[in-house]
Amino acid sequence: METRKIKTPLTEEIIRSLHAGDMVLLSGEIYTARDVAHRRLYESLLKGEKLPIDLTQAVIFYAAPTPRPPKKVIGSIGPTTSYRMDSFTPKLIEAGLRAMIGKGNRSPEVVEAIKTNNAVYFGAIGGIAALMSQCVKKVEMVAYEDLGPEAIRKLTVKDFPLLVVNDFQGNDLYLSTQNNWRI
Amino acid sequence: MGTEIETKTKIRRINAKKITRAVKKLFIEANTVLGEDVFEAFHLASSREESATGKEVLKKIIENVDIARRKKMPICQDTGLAVVFVEMGQDVHITGGELHEAIEEGVRQAYADGYLRKSVCDPFTRANTTNNLPAIIHMDVVSGNQVKIIAMPKGGGSENCSAAKMLTPAAGIEGVKKFVLETVENAGANPCPPIIVGVGIGGSLEQACVMAKKALLRPVGEANRVDERAEQIEKELLASINNLGIGPAGLGGRVTALAVNIEMMPCHIASLPVAVNIQCHVARHKETTL
Numbered sequence: 001m002e003t004r005k006i007k008t009p010l011t012e013e014i015i016r017s018l019h020a021g022d023m024v025l026l027s028g029e030i031y032t033a034r035d036v037a038h039r040r041l042y043e044s045l046l047k048g049e050k051l052p053i054d055l056t057q058a059v060i061f062y063a064a065p066t067p068r069p070p071k072k073v074i075g076s077i078g079p080t081t082s083y084r085m086d087s088f089t090p091k092l093i094e095a096g097l098r099a100m101i102g103k104g105n106r107s108p109e110v111v112e113a114i115k116t117n118n119a120v121y122f123g124a125i126g127g128i129a130a131l132m133s134q135c136v137k138k139v140e141m142v143a144y145e146d147l148g149p150e151a152i153r154k155l156t157v158k159d160f161p162l163l164v165v166n167d168f169q170g171n172d173l174y175l176s177t178q179n180n181w182r183i
Numbered sequence: 184m185g186t187e188i189e190t191k192t193k194i195r196r197i198n199a200k201k202i203t204r205a206v207k208k209l210f211i212e213a214n215t216v217l218g219e220d221v222f223e224a225f226h227l228a229s230s231r232e233e234s235a236t237g238k239e240v241l242k243k244i245i246e247n248v249d250i251a252r253r254k255k256m257p258i259c260q261d262t263g264l265a266v267v268f269v270e271m272g273q274d275v276h277i278t279g280g281e282l283h284e285a286i287e288e289g290v291r292q293a294y295a296d297g298y299l300r301k302s303v304c305d306p307f308t309r310a311n312t313t314n315n316l317p318a319i320i321h322m323d324v325v326s327g328n329q330v331k332i333i334a335m336p337k338g339g340g341s342e343n344c345s346a347a348k349m350l351t352p353a354a355g356i357e358g359v360k361k362f363v364l365e366t367v368e369n370a371g372a373n374p375c376p377p378i379i380v381g382v383g384i385g386g387s388l389e390q391a392c393v394m395a396k397k398a399l400l401r402p403v404g405e406a407n408r409v410d411e412r413a414e415q416i417e418k419e420l421l422a423s424i425n426n427l428g429i430g431p432a433g434l435g436g437r438v439t440a441l442a443v444n445i446e447m448m449p450c451h452i453a454s455l456p457v458a459v460n461i462q463c464h465v466a467r468h469k470e471t472t473l
């Protein structure tokens with residue numbers, strides 16, 4: 001299977017070249033954020049407050065790593081289930097977010113926001129967190145440190161293995177492939 | 184008064200610290216070293232998988248288990264709720280502490296010293312308890328003077344896809360199969376397939392759930408040896424689940440589940456409880472007997 005290498009920032013040109021089913025190796029900077037961090041970002045947006053991260057062309061990885069052992073860059077890290085972020089996501093996409101990394105399918109509202117804003121949803125394989133941690137080269141604490149594992153961190157990753165699940169045209173990889181293999 | 188009570192085995196004293204040490208070791212080990220039975224099941228699945236993406240996913244899953252073992256890292260970042268099964272011999276006397284506290288101290292130490300993620304929080308404020316406590320402890324008193332401890336770190340992704348239902352007795356075997364299949368289908372890619380499906384049939388609402396969880400402790404590939412009907416349903420369900428096409432990581436393919444494990448017991452004349460506990464491919468559990 002062909003794998004494409006892409007780099008952040010994910011420009012409109014890159015995003016419009018991605019199609020559901022593409023395997024990519026992503027390099028560059030991505031943020032981690034999951035349940036509580038999403039609620040906080042969302043509430044800040046509603047109140048018109050300044051966000052602790054710049055969402056313009058940003059990539060968010062739904063993940064919370066294990067604690068960093070001595071002499072390691074990061075502990076194990078992998079995707080959490082994305083649907084829990086669905087109710088906050090369209091608002092974040094409107095504010096500039098361009099790519100999300102997680103596992104499992106998204107709500108119709110998220111798929112629609114991906115389409116109208118030229119964004120992309122990448123699926124990562126769940127439960128291969130020791131392997132994925134090897135792609136993380138740098139970690140920086142950025143916001144909500146009180147949330148511990150759920151805090152927002154900026155990761156510098158190299159060749160992060162991902163699949164395009166929902167592309168800007170509204171295609172859905174889970175739906176199409178699962179139906180292909182259904183008996 | 185004062186007379187020695189007759190017991191089958193000799194009363195044995197076990198120090199609470201010994202329990203704490205054992206629990207700590209089990210949780211660190213369970214989180215970093217996957218069971219051989221599950222590992223073998225991945226290889227078998229890989230040879231059976233026809234989808235190229237599915238094969239690629241299984242390859243990465245196998246590689247991940249290797250890396251985790253070699254580097255002593257958690258296999259998955261979700262190091263789970265600490266579920267503990269204890270079979271306590273009735274002729275054991277715990278000294279130097281209280282059993283429940285000793286177990287929780289073991290969990291606390293494992294998650295702190297083993298660099299495991301603390302994933303427990305208040306249900307409403309979502310404030311992290313910061314030590315992965317409370318643990319979920321299931322205690323059975325059995326005969327003898329030994330203590331068996333099973334540590335099972337259970338991830339949230341697959342637990343969230345689990346379900347229980349009180350069926351009508353008329354629903355029968357077909358109703359049970361339908362409910363299990365629906366639960367797995369609704370779960371889709373979320374519980375990190377290939378999954379193991381634990382099913383509890385009968386008992387009461389909570390007993391069905393406990394049976395479903397205990398069913399996940401059975402070695403992968405081993406059938407229910409107590410009830411032929413259960414064995415038959417396991418086979419049929421495994422085939423229908425794999426026909427759903429969800430596949431490894433939900434990306435389509437032949438292998439959605441590695442096993443279906445059913446535990447059964449009689450129930451009330453008015454009910455037919457069924458519980459489905461879904462286990463992701465990071466099927467972690469380790470046990471020891473003291």
Ligand code: SF4
Nearest residue numbers: 127259338340375463
């Ligand atoms: S469901 Fe299992 S493999 Fe997937 S993220 Fe949770 S613990 Fe890890």
